[in-house]
Amino acid sequence: MEPKEIVELIKDRFPAEIKEIKEFREQVSVIAKKDRIKEIMRYLHDAPELYFDYLEDLCGVDNMGKKEPRFDVVYHLYSMRHRHMIRIKAEVPEDDCAIDSVTEIWAGADWHERECWDLFGIKFDGHPDLRRILLPEDWEGYPLRKDYPLKADLGEMEWKGYKEVLETAERNKQYEVDR
Amino acid sequence: MTTAAKELKTKELTISMGPQHPATHGVLRLVLDLDGETVVKCTPHVGYLHRGTEKLAENRTYISALPLMDRLDYISSMSNDVGYCVAVERLFGIEAPERAKYIRTIMSEMTRISSHIIGVATHALDIGAMTLFLYSFRDRELLLDLFEMTCGARLTVSYPRIGGVRNDVSQEFLDKLYEFTEGFPKIIEDQYETLIDQNRIWLQRTKGIGVISAEDAINWGLTGPTLRGSGVPYDVRKYAPYDAYDKVEFDVPVGKNGDVYDRYKCRMEELRQSNRIIRQCIEKLPTGPVMTPDAPKFTLPPKDKVLSDMESLIHHFVLITKGPIAAPEGEIYVATEVPKGELGFYIISDGTGRPYRLRLRAPSFVHVSVLPKLCEGAILPDVIANIGTIDIVLGECDR
Numbered sequence: 280m281e282p283k284e285i286v287e288l289i290k291d292r293f294p295a296e297i298k299e300i301k302e303f304r305e306q307v308s309v310i311a312k313k314d315r316i317k318e319i320m321r322y323l324h325d326a327p328e329l330y331f332d333y334l335e336d337l338c339g340v341d342n343m344g345k346k347e348p349r350f351d352v353v354y355h356l357y358s359m360r361h362r363h364m365i366r367i368k369a370e371v372p373e374d375d376c377a378i379d380s381v382t383e384i385w386a387g388a389d390w391h392e393r394e395c396w397d398l399f400g401i402k403f404d405g406h407p408d409l410r411r412i413l414l415p416e417d418w419e420g421y422p423l424r425k426d427y428p429l430k431a432d433l434g435e436m437e438w439k440g441y442k443e444v445l446e447t448a449e450r451n452k453q454y455e456v457d458r
Numbered sequence: 459m460t461t462a463a464k465e466l467k468t469k470e471l472t473i474s475m476g477p478q479h480p481a482t483h484g485v486l487r488l489v490l491d492l493d494g495e496t497v498v499k500c501t502p503h504v505g506y507l508h509r510g511t512e513k514l515a516e517n518r519t520y521i522s523a524l525p526l527m528d529r530l531d532y533i534s535s536m537s538n539d540v541g542y543c544v545a546v547e548r549l550f551g552i553e554a555p556e557r558a559k560y561i562r563t564i565m566s567e568m569t570r571i572s573s574h575i576i577g578v579a580t581h582a583l584d585i586g587a588m589t590l591f592l593y594s595f596r597d598r599e600l601l602l603d604l605f606e607m608t609c610g611a612r613l614t615v616s617y618p619r620i621g622g623v624r625n626d627v628s629q630e631f632l633d634k635l636y637e638f639t640e641g642f643p644k645i646i647e648d649q650y651e652t653l654i655d656q657n658r659i660w661l662q663r664t665k666g667i668g669v670i671s672a673e674d675a676i677n678w679g680l681t682g683p684t685l686r687g688s689g690v691p692y693d694v695r696k697y698a699p700y701d702a703y704d705k706v707e708f709d710v711p712v713g714k715n716g717d718v719y720d721r722y723k724c725r726m727e728e729l730r731q732s733n734r735i736i737r738q739c740i741e742k743l744p745t746g747p748v749m750t751p752d753a754p755k756f757t758l759p760p761k762d763k764v765l766s767d768m769e770s771l772i773h774h775f776v777l778i779t780k781g782p783i784a785a786p787e788g789e790i791y792v793a794t795e796v797p798k799g800e801l802g803f804y805i806i807s808d809g810t811g812r813p814y815r816l817r818l819r820a821p822s823f824v825h826v827s828v829l830p831k832l833c834e835g836a837i838l839p840d841v842i843a844n845i846g847t848i849d850i851v852l853g854e855c856d857r
Contacts (some may be wrong), residue, residue, distance in 0.1 A: 303788035333676050333692075335793065336802050338817040345808070353804065353817075355791050359676055359692055365792065386678025390827040398512075413505035413856060422513055429517050430583060 280363045282307035313369040317379040323396035331356035337391035343425040348372035377402035380412050398423035460841040477506050481584040481842045484852030501835040507856040515816040518782025528614035531854040534573040534797045536565045539618045541794035544700045545803035546620045549790045550756045558622035558748045563702040564739045567732040572598045573797035574725045581846030585663050593649050621757030622749035641738045664719040668844040679824045682799025687713035687721030694795035706738040720848040755784040781811020822855035
């Protein structure tokens with residue numbers, strides 16, 4: 280099915296939820312509100328003419344200073360049966376930084392959502408095991424946010440695990456042999 | 459039952475496997491809850507190799523982000539580079555010349571061969587068949603030598619460029635590679651498959667182990683041979699061809715039972731198909747330039763032009779320092795088939811020389827997430843077989 284037909288179907292079904300449609304290089308993005316995102320996804324997955332059985336990707340985007348709401352959660356869906364794809368972008372504001380989890384629909388969303396929580400701090404309601412995944416469990420901050428520095432001297436704010444390594448190295452200096 | 463036996467209590471034992479464990483293919487840590495030898499619960503811990511590739515790429519120009527891609531899946535760096543270049547080219551709306559497309563296809567398939575033989579060999583080594591490991595490293599060496607002949611590097615190649623490839627391949631390279639492809643199918647049959655295909659231990663450790671149905675495999679987002687072992691013929695090279703894949707003939711091998719053995723069979727068959735693709739590409743290789751000449755705002759000019767032509771030198775300077783400043787505003791998701799599965803690039807451009815957001819959809823990351831499903835209920839030795847069969851590289855998983 281052509282992307283535009285898919286968009287029409289979604290629009291008919293959820294007229295109040297769709298905010299905007301964008302097209303670039305023959306790929307269509309549907310920008311949606313986050314409140315009924317799980318219903319939209321359930322429809323896209325179950326409807327026989329759409330049948331998006333494969334969640335290609337799920338990721339977060341930080342639009343700090345560019346637009347409001349600040350975050351997007353981007354879903355790339357693909358149908359193995361019909362060989363069509365669509366991109367859904369759900370808008371997530373900073374003060375209510377949470378969205379419904381889609382792990383019940385696609386099991387593969389599990390780790391993608393954990394990664395999104397880990398790096399952006401977007402919470403997924405209904406996720407079975409929302410923990411940090413790439414970073415240590417006691418890490419502070421969300422590195423892929425645009426206000427997180429690429430490189431900085433954190434001083435006292437440095438991660439505990441790294442400070443321990445430095446302290447151990449300092450302590451071990453007393454055992455160094457003068458050659 | 460005697461009273462003594464009644465008083466005996468059993469409890470689950472939690473063991474930590476990895477991150478330093480020879481069978482975890484890098485720094486993967488699994489926390490296993492065992493009831494006797496049966497795995498009750500399996501919790502993977504990843505992230506030991508996290509280098510923040512996505513954050514780094516956002517702070518680099520499109521051109522200088524390329525070497526980061528080498529370091530994702532470091533045993534198939536050429537495929538990652540090709541994937542990145544295809545994605546950025548599609549974002550910019552430019553096309554590589556025909557010759558460059560064929561060269562990139564050749565390189566991708568060489569990488570696929572070298573990655574698959576390592577994957578199968580280390581898998582066999584974990585299960586206890588060592589000879590295959592030695593043979594496959596001998597053959598991988600030939601391919602790495604060919605990479606070195608073309609671009610000077612063996613592992614982190616950075617050979618493809620946005621808009622083509624860095625330099626043309628030599629006739630010697632093509633001759634040697636063609637010679638390799640002539641003998642390779644026989645090597646697969648005589649030296650790889652005979653060693654393990656009728657080996658009773660290998661068959662017992664792989665047949666009926668780690669079974670995942672086609673429906674589950676799609677639902678979990680598996681791709682590559684890991685998905686095709688379950689009988690789903692999804693291959694990005696066929697479904698959304700890039701480079702020269704629509705101009706060559708090849709089959710997509712699929713398995714039937716979705717077990718470890720079928721996935722191994724798929725990889726073996728893919729070796730033959732890759733070999734076939736390389737031969738066709740060499741036979742059909744067109745002549746012409748290897749860098750697109752008509753897009754100086756996006757791609758680096760040829761090196762000889764930079765040294766002799768004023769304008770090319772300026773373009774080169776601006777592209778290196780500021781990046782392709784004429785990048786259009788928009789977003790694009792491009793999937794490519796790397797040896798491990800589907801490597802997706804989701805790039806958001808805000809019109810500057812740097813990607814606003816570069817998301818990497820890494821197949822290994824998704825494949826590790828399915829480990830609990832494969833391992834729970836199985837016995838401990840099958841965990842080793844399952845790690846081998848999903849063919850992961852932690853550099854890509856952790857990014």
